[in-house]
Amino acid sequence: MKDVINTHQLSRSFGSFKAVSDLSLTVGKGEIYGFIGLNGAGKTTTIRMLLGMIKPDSGEVNLFDEPVKPGNTYVWKRVGYMVEAPHHYPGLTVEENLNIMRDLRGIKEKKAVETIMEELNIAQFRNRKAKDLSQGNAQRLGLAKAMMHKPDLLILDEPANALDPAGIVEIRNLLSHLARNHGVTVFISSHILGEISRVASRIGIISNGKLIQEVTSDELKALCRERLVIESNDRETAFSRLKEHGYEVNINPEKQLEITDEEAIQHPEEIARLMVYDNVAPKLLKVEREDLESYFLRIIESQKVS
Amino acid sequence: MNLFIQSIKTETLKLRKSGFSKVIILLFLFLPCMLGLLMYVQLHPEEASRLGMMSGKANMLEGKNWSAYFSFLKQVFAGLGLIGTGVSMAWIFGREFADNTAKDLLALPVSRREIVFSKLLVGLTFGILLSLLFLISAITIGLLMHIPGWQSDYVIKELIIFCKMMLMTLILTPVAAYFATKGRGYLLAFGFVVLTLILANLVAFIGIGQYFPWAIPGLFGAGPGGEGYEINSASYVILFATGIIGLLATLKSWMYSDHK
Numbered sequence: 207m208k209d210v211i212n213t214h215q216l217s218r219s220f221g222s223f224k225a226v227s228d229l230s231l232t233v234g235k236g237e238i239y240g241f242i243g244l245n246g247a248g249k250t251t252t253i254r255m256l257l258g259m260i261k262p263d264s265g266e267v268n269l270f271d272e273p274v275k276p277g278n279t280y281v282w283k284r285v286g287y288m289v290e291a292p293h294h295y296p297g298l299t300v301e302e303n304l305n306i307m308r309d310l311r312g313i314k315e316k317k318a319v320e321t322i323m324e325e326l327n328i329a330q331f332r333n334r335k336a337k338d339l340s341q342g343n344a345q346r347l348g349l350a351k352a353m354m355h356k357p358d359l360l361i362l363d364e365p366a367n368a369l370d371p372a373g374i375v376e377i378r379n380l381l382s383h384l385a386r387n388h389g390v391t392v393f394i395s396s397h398i399l400g401e402i403s404r405v406a407s408r409i410g411i412i413s414n415g416k417l418i419q420e421v422t423s424d425e426l427k428a429l430c431r432e433r434l435v436i437e438s439n440d441r442e443t444a445f446s447r448l449k450e451h452g453y454e455v456n457i458n459p460e461k462q463l464e465i466t467d468e469e470a471i472q473h474p475e476e477i478a479r480l481m482v483y484d485n486v487a488p489k490l491l492k493v494e495r496e497d498l499e500s501y502f503l504r505i506i507e508s509q510k511v512s
Numbered sequence: 513m514n515l516f517i518q519s520i521k522t523e524t525l526k527l528r529k530s531g532f533s534k535v536i537i538l539l540f541l542f543l544p545c546m547l548g549l550l551m552y553v554q555l556h557p558e559e560a561s562r563l564g565m566m567s568g569k570a571n572m573l574e575g576k577n578w579s580a581y582f583s584f585l586k587q588v589f590a591g592l593g594l595i596g597t598g599v600s601m602a603w604i605f606g607r608e609f610a611d612n613t614a615k616d617l618l619a620l621p622v623s624r625r626e627i628v629f630s631k632l633l634v635g636l637t638f639g640i641l642l643s644l645l646f647l648i649s650a651i652t653i654g655l656l657m658h659i660p661g662w663q664s665d666y667v668i669k670e671l672i673i674f675c676k677m678m679l680m681t682l683i684l685t686p687v688a689a690y691f692a693t694k695g696r697g698y699l700l701a702f703g704f705v706v707l708t709l710i711l712a713n714l715v716a717f718i719g720i721g722q723y724f725p726w727a728i729p730g731l732f733g734a735g736p737g738g739e740g741y742e743i744n745s746a747s748y749v750i751l752f753a754t755g756i757i758g759l760l761a762t763l764k765s766w767m768y769s770d771h772k
Contacts, residue, residue: 257619259771276624276767283621293612297529306525309518310620351616 209271210235210359210391211256216265218251225251227415228265233393233408235358238385240406241395242502248415249395250290253363256393257287269359283311286357288365292348296337300328300347303336307351322354325380341368349377353384360384361393366401374398378405403498411502413509430496432471436463436481437490444486451480462490515622519630523604527634532603536596540646543592544585548653551581555657577661578654582670585650586677590730591709592646593681597639598705599698601685604635605762606698614696615771624766632689632759636682643678647671673733680729683751684708686758693765722747725754 211233218226226248233239243249254260256267258274267274272281294303304319315321323329326346331339339347345368352360360381366374382405384390396402402409409426411419421429435458438444445463448455456464470477474491481488496504527533553560554576574580608614617627655662692701712727721727722743728751731743 254772259615259618261768261770279621279623282619285619287619289615291612293616295526295529295613296611297531298526302525302529306522307616309522310515310617310622312515312518312621 208235212268214266216262218262224415229417233391235391236385236389237408238392238406240402240409242402243412247412284358286352287361288348288352289363292344294336294347299333299335301332311355313355318354322350326350342370342373345369359391363395366396366398381405399499399502413506418509430501432493432495434465434470434474435492435494436488438486438488440486447484447486516626519622519626523630523634540642541649544646544649544653547650552657578659581654581659586733590733594709596642597681597685598688600638601635602688602692602698602701604631605689606692606701609696618771628763628766639682647674677729677733683755684725686755686762690758690761693762725751
């Protein structure tokens, strides 16, 4: 797969604070790369370096095999972006804001503004001034500005912010459609980890400026732990009986019993049978898979410990 | 080139649709009216006192003819021009940071250099339009009041002086653009413009105004006024150097500085 984004040993400090350290990553054509990390982990600094807004202290950024540097404006024809919260010219209407972006991007297609307004459901607000838009619609306008020229690479910082649940699903579907059917590469950062896990084909976790893990969505499924959660009316007896049967049992913060034993997860009916025989019949028995959020917190926590 | 033209077009739209441009146009229309009012008091003192107007203020005009009128007009423009054109340039650059829209201009097919030049071009054009608006309004008001002493040769000479003053003032505006960029908003630049006006008056008062860029247009407009009040060739060098430094600093700031 040809690299659309390629960073090599990217580092940037602000005074004594090392915002990004030796970050090397590659993103291929048609991939949706989820970039996650805690606040201050270095996500936005990385995105700004990708877009040439901040100079790295060392290392390099290449987009479409072209180095990102002042004067190399050719590459931006193929890139659409939205950094942090979207901002627009407050006194101009939605349509005027989009017209400005169309002109600055040199888009010749006259219907480009109309098409993107329809696509992002903001056509009914075309004459509304940007300052009068709701946060959700301002977000849609930001996405419209990023997508209007049909870029090959979309770099989006928190695109789901301020969107309602229907809007989140809509944007998720749109990004998946663009990646799957048009080969658009999407680099997306978000703190809504559930959203990232649904849409991303690969995920990078950044902590303290370092890329600490990269996983594909399939690998993530394998890495996310499973556990058997059990509830019983007589928790203490159930706990001791299961221990007697040789299972490693824990009590979780919700005061439920948890077993991570592979055999028990594969055959929960065996646990149910044992508990019934021991007169501590379960009232709840379910296999839960760790989600990206729990996985992310576990990885971050393990980084802190090490 | 096409993108540069598009960039000029968008900058024009942004300025045209802003509340700022309307307010500053009103200011440049209001001051000639005030100027006309003072001349009216000078021309009709008895009527003015009947209406309760302060005739003392009108004594700032040293006569009742076009010569006095133009002299006062240039004095007013020395201050108003500095403030109006400087603040306009500061606003054109600073609003991108105040409205957080600068980041949308940094990774586009149109280069940052073209963005800076289109902003400068629109700012300079707006400055010229404001200056001409001021001049035309003042002359129209003067004609309506039938100020005596209109001589075409003299008026043309004064118009040429006014236009040179205007160009000198505009040469300095890239410095305001730099402060707006460096200050990431227009407040620092607005403060800087006001400070230059205060300093221009101060250094002109103590007789070294010909070496202070922001005092030079005013001294030029005032004409020969004795030792320490006349501009010389060094003044022109200082004026142009200041403008060029302002331009280069603004370009450098947009093209190479971090945009966090």
